[in-house]
Amino acid sequence: MLKDITLGQFFPGSSPIHRLDPRVKLVLVVLLVVLIFSAKNIFAFSFLVLGVISLVLLSQISVKVVLKAIRPILILMLFTAIINLFWTKGTGDPIFALGFIKVWREGLVNALFMVLRIVSLVTGTSILLTYTTSPIALTDALERLLKPLKVIKVPVHEFAMMMTIALRFIPTLLEETDKIINAQKARGASLDKGNLIDKVKAFVPVLIPLFISAFRRADELACAMECRCYRGDEGRTRMKVLKMGEIDYLSIVVFLVFTAVLFFLNTLPTSISVR
Amino acid sequence: MSEMIRLDNVCFDYEADEHPDSCQGIIKNISLSIEKGTFVALLGHNGSGKSTLAKLMNGILLPNSGKVTVEGIDTADEERIWDIRRRVGMVFQNPDNQIVATTVEEDVAFGPENLGIEPSEIRRRVDKALESVHMSEYKTHSPSQLSGGQKQRIAIAGILAMEPECILFDESTAMLDPHGREEVMAQIMRLRREGMTVVLITHYMNEAVFADRVIVVNDGEIALDDTPAKVFSQVETLRSLGLDVPQVTHLAHLLAEDGYGIRRDLLFEDEAYGELSALLKK
Numbered sequence: 085m086l087k088d089i090t091l092g093q094f095f096p097g098s099s100p101i102h103r104l105d106p107r108v109k110l111v112l113v114v115l116l117v118v119l120i121f122s123a124k125n126i127f128a129f130s131f132l133v134l135g136v137i138s139l140v141l142l143s144q145i146s147v148k149v150v151l152k153a154i155r156p157i158l159i160l161m162l163f164t165a166i167i168n169l170f171w172t173k174g175t176g177d178p179i180f181a182l183g184f185i186k187v188w189r190e191g192l193v194n195a196l197f198m199v200l201r202i203v204s205l206v207t208g209t210s211i212l213l214t215y216t217t218s219p220i221a222l223t224d225a226l227e228r229l230l231k232p233l234k235v236i237k238v239p240v241h242e243f244a245m246m247m248t249i250a251l252r253f254i255p256t257l258l259e260e261t262d263k264i265i266n267a268q269k270a271r272g273a274s275l276d277k278g279n280l281i282d283k284v285k286a287f288v289p290v291l292i293p294l295f296i297s298a299f300r301r302a303d304e305l306a307c308a309m310e311c312r313c314y315r316g317d318e319g320r321t322r323m324k325v326l327k328m329g330e331i332d333y334l335s336i337v338v339f340l341v342f343t344a345v346l347f348f349l350n351t352l353p354t355s356i357s358v359r
Numbered sequence: 360m361s362e363m364i365r366l367d368n369v370c371f372d373y374e375a376d377e378h379p380d381s382c383q384g385i386i387k388n389i390s391l392s393i394e395k396g397t398f399v400a401l402l403g404h405n406g407s408g409k410s411t412l413a414k415l416m417n418g419i420l421l422p423n424s425g426k427v428t429v430e431g432i433d434t435a436d437e438e439r440i441w442d443i444r445r446r447v448g449m450v451f452q453n454p455d456n457q458i459v460a461t462t463v464e465e466d467v468a469f470g471p472e473n474l475g476i477e478p479s480e481i482r483r484r485v486d487k488a489l490e491s492v493h494m495s496e497y498k499t500h501s502p503s504q505l506s507g508g509q510k511q512r513i514a515i516a517g518i519l520a521m522e523p524e525c526i527l528f529d530e531s532t533a534m535l536d537p538h539g540r541e542e543v544m545a546q547i548m549r550l551r552r553e554g555m556t557v558v559l560i561t562h563y564m565n566e567a568v569f570a571d572r573v574i575v576v577n578d579g580e581i582a583l584d585d586t587p588a589k590v591f592s593q594v595e596t597l598r599s600l601g602l603d604v605p606q607v608t609h610l611a612h613l614l615a616e617d618g619y620g621i622r623r624d625l626l627f628e629d630e631a632y633g634e635l636s637a638l639l640k641k
């Protein structure tokens with residue numbers, strides 16, 4: 085009944101985007117976000133959209149899946165568009181006026197660009213990260229990237245370990261929840277009847293055994309980890325060493341060129357630009 | 360033969376602070392020596408202290424008094440505790456609660472990674488350990504896709520990758536179906552053939568009969584310590600300790616009680632077959 089959600093949104097594959105070093109992907113995503121917010125005029129925006137489309141094509145993720153990611157934020161997009169449309173005061177005459185509602189040309193441009201930004205943001209991050217990187221690779225990459233923070237006593241390794249164990253145990257605990265629900269139902273518990281308070285109350289007999297079992301599991305797991313010589317990250321090595329390859333360097337170069345072109349396009353004179 | 364694990368007058372209690380000098384806790388003054396390469400079965404009713412004893416053997420617990428040594432290293436020696444845990448691995452009952460990572464190979468690599476071994480050497484050990492438990496093809500699987508027996512084999516591979524001298528199995532077959540139990544027992548028998556020291560805690564007498572030596576623990580004390588044949592032929596004593604005997608031994612015991620001239624130390628079906636057919640021919 086409950087599917088393996090540890091993979092999250094990840095679609096395993098072997099596209100060039102899948103094969104990128106997760107650390108490179110993380111850094112590029114952050115830079116991409118900055119880039120998306122630096123686009124200023126119609127040329128830069130067109131170029132940005134072109135870039136995002138090529139990302140989608142490179143990743144071999146179907147357009148349907150990408151559209152699915154955009155669907156939940158449609159409302160947000162609509163809201164942003166409306167705000168920009170009606171609240172942007174332009175110079176000159178409004179192109180549309182009805183009583184106190186006035187729409188300027190600038191408002192129209194702003195609304196369009198904001199929507200483009202949101203779409204690029206969601207598509208870019210999901211293609212570069214969630215769809216093409218397994219959560220565990222992400223955790224790993226984060227641990228390695230944030231390693232310098234250990235100097236200022238940020239427990240980077242501990243957080244990464246917690247993430248890994250959480251990812252490992254989510255399916256186990258979901259399966260267990262399922263079993264407990266069925267066991268309580270077999271005893272005559274009705275878990276989905278009545279008002280909200282009844283439902284919450286009905287869940288107590290599910291949550292208590294689940295918590296007790298989770299604590300027992302934690303205790304046993306800690307013991308098993310000690311038996312396997314776990315002592316934090318002191319002296320710990322890893323089997324898989326992340327190593328940057330040609331494709332990583334190439335993608336960095338492509339990204340830098342892309343950035344340069346975008347900033348150049350930003351300087352081109354046009355009337356269709358963000359104010 | 361040299362000594363793998365040695366306990367000298369070991370006393371242990373989880374609440375030792377309350378009466379520090381008494382030796383009336385969970386483990387009561389146990390002395391014991393396990394030779395290298397032997398297969399020891401540890402029996403006892405629930406709560407008799409088997410798990411506690413096992414955890415004393417690899418320094419997860421430290422004795423309140425007395426001394427535990429692993430190949431001559433005192434488990435109380437903090438500097439060498441990792442050396443001890445590497446040598447004496449432990450496989451637990453619940454396969455789910457001892458797998459740490461989200462893929463099979465990452466999990467097997469966990470032990471060697473903690474020991475700070477070179478990445479290429481970890482790779483070699485992981486491949487070798489997975490091969491020896493016949494799980495190589497599941498390398499990249501997620502543990503939640505595996506059966507109980509397969510998970511337990513992964514747990515064994517995770518210990519093997521540390522290249523231990525001795526493995527303690529704490530009821531590692533108890534939660535498995537008959538097929539899974541067979542898988543795990545086959546691994547244990549193979550390890551023993553390859554010279555590994557094995558301590559097997561179990562409630563299944565038909566697993567204990569394969570051991571070189573059976574130790575019965577009762578309320579923190581060693582009640583019996585002998586070969587399986589000698590231990591299991593004492594049916595009444597075992598009964599009073601809350602333990603079963605293997606079916607074959609039980610049958611022989613009943614027949615002998617009835618006055619038939621049959622050996623009481625039978626363990627295996629083919630042995631019993633020989634005895635019985637001789638008896639019937641008379």
Ligand SMILES: Nc1ncnc2c1ncn2[C@@H]1O[C@H](COP(=O)(O)OP(=O)(O)O)[C@@H](O)[C@H]1O
Binds near residue numbers: 373385406409
């Ligand atoms: N962590 C603990 N804290 C306190 N008491 C414990 C703990 N673990 C086990 N015990 C107690 O120690 C006794 C022996 O337990 P254990 O060694 O697990 O027995 P066995 O494995 O033979 O069933 C039991 O009475 C149990 O209640």
Ligand SMILES: [Mg+2]
Binds near residue numbers: 409
């Ligand atoms: Mg136990």
